[in-house]
Amino acid sequence: xxxxxxxxxxxxxxxxxxxxxxxxxxxxxxxxxxxxxxxxxxxxxxxxxxxxxxxxxxxxxxxxxxxxxxxxxxxxxxxxxxxxxxxxxxxxxxxxxxxxxxxxxxxxxxxxxxxxxxxxxxxxxxxxxxxxxxxxxxxxxxxxxxxxxxxxxxxxxxxxxxxxxxxxxxxxxxxxxxxxxxxxxxxxxxxxxxxxxxxxxxxxxxxxxxxxxxxxxxxxxxxxxxxxxxxxxxxxxxxxxxxxxxxxxxxxxxxxxxxxxxxxxxxxxxxxxxxxxxxxxxxxxxxxxxxxxxxxxxxxxxxxxxxxxxxxxxxxxxxxxxxxxxxxxxxxxxxxxxxxxxxxxxxxxxxxxxxxxxxxxxxxxxxxxxxxxxxxxx
Amino acid sequence: xxxxxxxxxxxxxxxxxxxxxxxxxxxxxxxxxxxxxxxxxxxxxxxxxxxxxxxxxxxxxxxxxxxxxxxxxxxxxxxxxxxxxxxxxxxxxxxxxxxxxxxxxxxxxxxxxxxxxxxxxxxxxxxxxxxxxxxxxxxxxxxxxxxxxxxxxxxxxxxxxxxxxxxxxxxxxxxxxxxxxxxxxxxxxxxxxxxxxxxxxxxxxxxxxxxxxxxxxxxxxxxxxxxxxxxxxxxxxxxxxxxxxxxxxxxxxxxxxxxxxxxxxxxxxxxxxxxxxxxxxxxxxxxxxxxxxxxxxxxxxxxxxxxxxxxxxxxxxxxxxxxxxxxxxxxxxxxxxxxxxxxxxxxxxxxxxxxxxxxxxxxxxxxxxxxxxxxxxx
Numbered sequence: 001x002x003x004x005x006x007x008x009x010x011x012x013x014x015x016x017x018x019x020x021x022x023x024x025x026x027x028x029x030x031x032x033x034x035x036x037x038x039x040x041x042x043x044x045x046x047x048x049x050x051x052x053x054x055x056x057x058x059x060x061x062x063x064x065x066x067x068x069x070x071x072x073x074x075x076x077x078x079x080x081x082x083x084x085x086x087x088x089x090x091x092x093x094x095x096x097x098x099x100x101x102x103x104x105x106x107x108x109x110x111x112x113x114x115x116x117x118x119x120x121x122x123x124x125x126x127x128x129x130x131x132x133x134x135x136x137x138x139x140x141x142x143x144x145x146x147x148x149x150x151x152x153x154x155x156x157x158x159x160x161x162x163x164x165x166x167x168x169x170x171x172x173x174x175x176x177x178x179x180x181x182x183x184x185x186x187x188x189x190x191x192x193x194x195x196x197x198x199x200x201x202x203x204x205x206x207x208x209x210x211x212x213x214x215x216x217x218x219x220x221x222x223x224x225x226x227x228x229x230x231x232x233x234x235x236x237x238x239x240x241x242x243x244x245x246x247x248x249x250x251x252x253x254x255x256x257x258x259x260x261x262x263x264x265x266x267x268x269x270x271x272x273x274x275x276x277x278x279x280x281x282x283x284x285x286x287x288x289x290x291x292x293x294x295x296x297x298x299x300x301x302x303x304x305x306x307x308x309x310x311x312x313x314x315x316x317x318x319x320x321x322x323x324x325x326x327x328x329x330x331x332x333x334x335x336x337x338x339x340x341x342x343x344x345x346x347x348x349x350x351x352x353x354x355x356x357x358x359x360x361x362x363x364x365x366x367x368x369x370x371x372x373x374x375x376x377x378x
Numbered sequence: 379x380x381x382x383x384x385x386x387x388x389x390x391x392x393x394x395x396x397x398x399x400x401x402x403x404x405x406x407x408x409x410x411x412x413x414x415x416x417x418x419x420x421x422x423x424x425x426x427x428x429x430x431x432x433x434x435x436x437x438x439x440x441x442x443x444x445x446x447x448x449x450x451x452x453x454x455x456x457x458x459x460x461x462x463x464x465x466x467x468x469x470x471x472x473x474x475x476x477x478x479x480x481x482x483x484x485x486x487x488x489x490x491x492x493x494x495x496x497x498x499x500x501x502x503x504x505x506x507x508x509x510x511x512x513x514x515x516x517x518x519x520x521x522x523x524x525x526x527x528x529x530x531x532x533x534x535x536x537x538x539x540x541x542x543x544x545x546x547x548x549x550x551x552x553x554x555x556x557x558x559x560x561x562x563x564x565x566x567x568x569x570x571x572x573x574x575x576x577x578x579x580x581x582x583x584x585x586x587x588x589x590x591x592x593x594x595x596x597x598x599x600x601x602x603x604x605x606x607x608x609x610x611x612x613x614x615x616x617x618x619x620x621x622x623x624x625x626x627x628x629x630x631x632x633x634x635x636x637x638x639x640x641x642x643x644x645x646x647x648x649x650x651x652x653x654x655x656x657x658x659x660x661x662x663x664x665x666x667x668x669x670x671x672x673x674x675x676x677x678x679x680x681x682x683x684x685x686x687x688x689x690x691x692x693x694x695x696x697x698x699x700x701x702x703x704x705x706x707x708x709x710x711x712x713x714x715x716x717x718x719x720x721x722x723x724x725x726x727x728x729x730x731x732x733x734x735x736x737x738x739x740x741x742x743x744x745x746x747x748x749x750x751x752x753x754x755x756x
Contacts, residue, residue: 001753171651172724192579200650201570201579203614204605204721208650211725227582236581236614238753239746272578272586273549343582346550347589368617369750375379375616376747 004221005244008164008184009034009141010062014244015234015361016142016187016223017354018066022050022057023256024354029061031358036064036144036246044130051138064142064166065135068196069128069151086310091303095318098296102332104325109317125151136161142185144168147196147284149181158184168225168246170198175209179220186213187246190226194249194342196286197277202226202237210241229344231364232371239372249342254354262326263289263339264351272346281319281340283311289345291338293319382599383622386542386562387412387519388440392622393612393739394520394601395732396444400428400435401634402732407439409736414442414522414624422508429516442520442544443513446574447506447529464688469681473696476674480710482703487695503529514539520563522546525574525662527559536562546603546624548576553587557598564591565624568604572627572720574664575655580604580615588619607722609742610749617750627720632732640704641667641717642729650724659697659718661689667723669716671697 005014015033019025025035037054039047047065054063096106128151135143136157143158144166145151150158158165164184169175175186188209190202200208206224213220221244224237229250237245252259253267266289277287280297283305288294296302305311325333352360383392393411397403403413415432417425425443432441474484506529513521514535521536522544523529536543542562547553553564566587568580578586584602591598599622602615607628615623630637631645644667655665658675661683666672674680683689703711730738 002755202581204650208724232618236617239614239750240610272582346586372617372747377380
């Protein structure tokens with residue numbers, strides 16, 4: 001396809017797949033798109049293992065790595081200290097009581113919390129630097145930052161290794177700031193996206209950013225994100241000024257994904273109304289599948305979510321436990337189980353292989369293009 | 379253009395323009411789209427005047443009329459009683475204090491509230507019936523209901539006069555319910571729309587509804603709405619399954635629109651982030667330009683908005699007064715002034731004539747289509 005994204009990344013079809021599952025990354029890259037491995041939650045030695053596995057299986061196809069190094073979070077600039085000590089008792093009690101109402105035993109969560117600390121560490125520049133060092137030892141073709149302007153080290157390493165740097169933005173002003181900072185690709189993400197997201201919808205944000213770049217004569221290519229789970233939506237975004245699409249949710253229900261089977265089933269059954277944008281998981285607004293867990297944190301009288309990354313130290317150990325029990329058939333845990341997903345979940349109704357999804361995108365893209373041309377036929 | 383919307387409505391370009399300004403309706407229809415006159419807030423005799431003026435100026439071009447007859451509101455099924463008596467003192471005091479903080483004199487608002495009663499009356503079936511009677515005395519080519527399933531009388535009159543009935547929907551399930559009820563055109567409105575709106579974004583809702591209709595073999599045409607203020611967005615929605623677009627916000631800044639000049643200026647300067655979805659104006663969630671007025675109602679401790687149509691009896695007299703003072707240069711009123719608008723306001727940066735906007739849509743549609751085809755060129 002004639003897109004600057006294809007030229008820049010050496011791929012056939014400008015569809016990028018963010019996934020925490022190495023199998024998805026490999027399958028998408030092999031099918032002509034590009035898998036981007038979400039490394040934010042991993043310690044460096046695990047990232048090394050995962051990337052080595054990808055290198056051994058991807059057959060030389062290009063792939064990328066995604067980190068989260070936000071501009072603001074609790075303890076930024078401090079030495080990575082024990083976040084667990086900063087969690088108020090009220091939050092722990094609220095989470096434990098909520099689990100209790102669904103017959104989920106809340107004991108042992110504090111220990112799990114300590115283990116989660118690497119997530120918080122990776123957001124600090126030192127932690128991120130260790131992940132970057134690992135990533136650049138591998139033949140990656142893209143490095144992405146999922147929240148805010150990439151740290152100078154990421155931009156510097158990208159330049160040194162000739163690897164494009166991508167950054168997610170949720171507003172026009174952030175897009176302009178990123179371009180000034182020197183990113184090579186903008187991932188323009190609407191508020192319907194799964195995970196961290198802004199409030200402006202993809203339908204507005206993509207043309208708004210495209211127009212803002214045009215106005216300053218900037219040609220940084222745009223990947224549209226937010227709600228995109230089909231080729232027709234990808235084509236729509238590209239008609240409005242994007243040069244390809246960045247996707248995440250759609251891979252969660254693929255055969256390769258390690259998504260909890262209970263959550264997978266819930267995702268396939270969900271409609272577009274079944275998501276909520278809430279601070280309750282990470283401390284920053286992120287879109288996720290609604291469940292009694294998210295409802296409780298959104299209800300009146302619930303404790304206010306802690307700043308990133310502290311809220312994750314409350315939510316992640318609890319939801320990991322919920323996931324494990326849900327997989328074992330525990331009814332209360334099945335009810336509580338949730339995961340990040342965008343509104344596009346309403347269009348995800350069939351489990352497919354990840355390579356198959358790429359092919360479906362290609363076909364649907366063509367159908368959408370023909371459909372549009374059809375309106376002009378005599 | 380080859381669209382079932384064009385065939386059904388007898389127009390060239392499937393762009394519908396919702397407006398309370400008769401001049402906009404006339405200009406859009408004359409330019410090849412279709413103006414739809416928003417009649418909800420008018421007493422029947424005023425509607426008669428407005429439609430007579432349109433008939434005299436539109437040169438036989440097709441136009442439509444839009445009402446709001448919601449399925450649920452305070453006092454539905456009761457004789458239209460004085461709503462004003464049902465307003466709690468706390469709400470009136472909150473509004474008056476808020477105006478006071480911006481040096482706007484809040485006296486006389488109760489009288490204005492009584493005058494607003496016709497808006498509430500029009501939402502009752504008897505009130506709506508009087509408006510429908512007026513509308514069908516004129517050569518309208520479309521009747522639309524802006525909230526919920528159209529009342530049986532609207533569907534019956536549409537059928538009898540051979541006038542298509544359109545209805546706005548914000549969810550897949552509502553779309554299916556409307557189709558079962560017998561509407562002829564679905565206006566599928568994403569959460570980025572101005573005025574009353576749901577939560578699902580246009581980018582997801584349009585293909586979700588299109589797929590749901592396909593699945594039951596239904597061919598009701600779809601107008602996409604929500605955030606659409608340019609031809610490229612219209613093309614994008616049509617690539618995803620829509621057959622045309624329904625627009626509102628984009629006409630507010632046209633030369634023909636009677637929008638308060640202060641608000642017009644604010645709209646032209648606003649970015650997509652400057653809107654809020656709030657119950658504070660009508661009692662149901664509606665998207666509007668953020669101002670200290672909307673901020674105050676959204677703030678912690680603010681009174682909960684009353685059910686429709688009672689909240690309008692609090693907000694409308696106050697905001698009418700604000701509008702009048704703002705136009706006269708009152709600084710506090712200029713700050714408070716707001717109006718319904720979608721996130722597309724971020725792309726509305728230039729005042730144009732309404733006919734010019736239609737031409738710009740046509741050109742931009744073609745450019746978007748060519749752009750999409752360009753990705754496939756060898």
